[in-house]
Amino acid sequence: MLDIPEEQEKSKNNPSRAYVRDAKAMAATPADVMEYPTSYVFIVDMPGISHSEIKVHVEDENVLVVCGERKREKEKDEKEGVKYVRMERRVGKFMRKFC
């Protein structure tokens, strides 16, 4: 039996966890892709993420990756005595890959 320390198991390098997280992020991020005569336009829904927090890069030479993350301001919320009555909005990663 393998005895994997808990810390290592929780590591961000664990491929299956990363895979699941990315799959969920992609499922939560709808996109339209439009073909113009001389260009492509990508429109991606990432509600609540400001332009400056959205990262765009190219992976493996031909994969366009658009991603961002939405967080709750826990400290601020706790300080101001906020109680969540309803919590439906996605927290975490939004991501799409186009190739």
Place this chain on the structure above:
Amino acid sequence: MLDIPEEQEKSKNNPSRAYVRDAKAMAATPADVMEYPTSYVFIVDMPGISHSEIKVHVEDENVLVVCGERKREKEKDEKEGVKYVRMERRVGKFMRKFC
């Protein structure tokens, strides 16, 4: 057998169609509701709809309704020779009711 003219069947007044449309709109519109010591804050995801296009009103005295609609610019798209390669983003109504 009832012979309902097609036009009448397609009417916007048909309650079941309106009900289905609204149920879909509500399912597509996640919201957080936060209780502050002296107020409530409603955060509703309506990606791609500008502030000025979001309507807020009170229904039946105690139901807060937030709604908006997202449309594709068909005429503009057709004029510019656009071809949709992918079309995942919701078109239509976004809505939430709080009571």
